[in-house]
Amino acid sequence: MSSSIDPAALTIEGLRIATRSHTIVGGIDLALKRGGIHGLAGESGSGKTMTALAVLGLLPGSMTASGSIRLADAEGPASTELVGASRGVLQGVRGRRVAMVFQDPSTSLHPQLPVGRQLTDHMRHHLGLGKAEARQKAEALLDRVRVPDARGALSKYPHQFSGGQRQRIAIAVALACDPTVLLADEPTTALDVTVQAGVLQLLRELADGGDLSILLVTHDLGVMSAVADEVTVMRQGLVVESAPREQLFTSPQDDYTRSLLAALPGSSFEQTGEEAR
Numbered sequence: 001m002s003s004s005i006d007p008a009a010l011t012i013e014g015l016r017i018a019t020r021s022h023t024i025v026g027g028i029d030l031a032l033k034r035g036g037i038h039g040l041a042g043e044s045g046s047g048k049t050m051t052a053l054a055v056l057g058l059l060p061g062s063m064t065a066s067g068s069i070r071l072a073d074a075e076g077p078a079s080t081e082l083v084g085a086s087r088g089v090l091q092g093v094r095g096r097r098v099a100m101v102f103q104d105p106s107t108s109l110h111p112q113l114p115v116g117r118q119l120t121d122h123m124r125h126h127l128g129l130g131k132a133e134a135r136q137k138a139e140a141l142l143d144r145v146r147v148p149d150a151r152g153a154l155s156k157y158p159h160q161f162s163g164g165q166r167q168r169i170a171i172a173v174a175l176a177c178d179p180t181v182l183l184a185d186e187p188t189t190a191l192d193v194t195v196q197a198g199v200l201q202l203l204r205e206l207a208d209g210g211d212l213s214i215l216l217v218t219h220d221l222g223v224m225s226a227v228a229d230e231v232t233v234m235r236q237g238l239v240v241e242s243a244p245r246e247q248l249f250t251s252p253q254d255d256y257t258r259s260l261l262a263a264l265p266g267s268s269f270e271q272t273g274e275e276a277r
C-alpha cells in the first residue's frame, strides 16, 4: 500500500442517512480534494445539509448514518473515520479539524461578546494560546478575511458590522483553530448579490492557500459557477451527477442538472422532458 498523502481531505463513501421510516440520503460518494472547493447542489430537501451535518456527527437524534466519512490527517496518510465515531473523537474534530459556517452568521456569533473575545476564547481554549498571542492571531485572522480595521474590529460587537462583514467574521471564527475542512452551508444566500461576490471570492482565496478544503452547500448553481472546482448535484437523497465545474456547466449529463442550469439567468440550456413540466 502506498504511504503517500491522500489527495482528498474528506472522503465520503456509501453514506446513508435514515430515520426509522425514511431514507434521507440514499448512499452517496464524494471526495473533497485538498485545497479545493467542492460544491454540493440540489433542490431544497435533497439532503445537502444533512450530509454536511453527518460529517460533524450532528444529525438530528431521529436520524442515523451508515457508510464511511474519512477525514484525512493534515499531514501523512492516516485518516479518522467519522461515521460511528465516539463522542470524544467527534469533539476533537468539531471546530478544530472541521468547522462550519451557516447561512445566518448570527448562528455562529454571540451577540453580546466583542468579536475579539469570540475569536480568542476559541484559540485559548483549543490551542492553549496565551492572551497576547491569541489577540495577535485574532487580528491576523480578521485581516485575512478582509474585515476593515482588524485591530479596531476586535473590540466591536457583531451588530456593529454589515451582513457581509458579519459573515466574514463568522468565517474567521470558523478558521480560528486552523481546520483542514470548512463546511459552508448556503454562506451567501442571505447576502446582497454584490456582497455575495466578495464572500465567494474570499472562500476562493482561502482554498487557494492550499491548507483548507471547502464543501460549499448551496441550491444556487450560479454560486457554484463562480467558485467551485467540482460540483456534485443531489436530488432526493441521491447523487445525480458529479463533475469538474467546467464539464458540469458545459456538458451536463443528467436531465435534472440540465433543468437546474436552464433556470440560471442567461442560460443557453433548454429544459427537456419531465424536467420542463
Ligand SMILES: Nc1ncnc2c1ncn2[C@@H]1O[C@H](COP(=O)(O)OP(=O)(O)OP(=O)(O)O)[C@@H](O)[C@H]1O
Pocket (backbone or CB within 6 Å): 019, 024, 042, 043, 044, 045, 046, 047, 048, 049, 050, 051, 060, 062, 219
Ligand atoms: N429534524 C429532522 N427530522 C426529520 N427529517 C428531517 C429533519 N430535518 C430535515 N429533515 C428532512 O431531511 C431531508 C433533507 O433535508 P436537508 O436539510 O438535508 O435538505 P437540503 O438539501 O439541505 O435542503 P435545504 O436547502 O432546504 O436545507 C428533507 O426531506 C427534510 O425534510
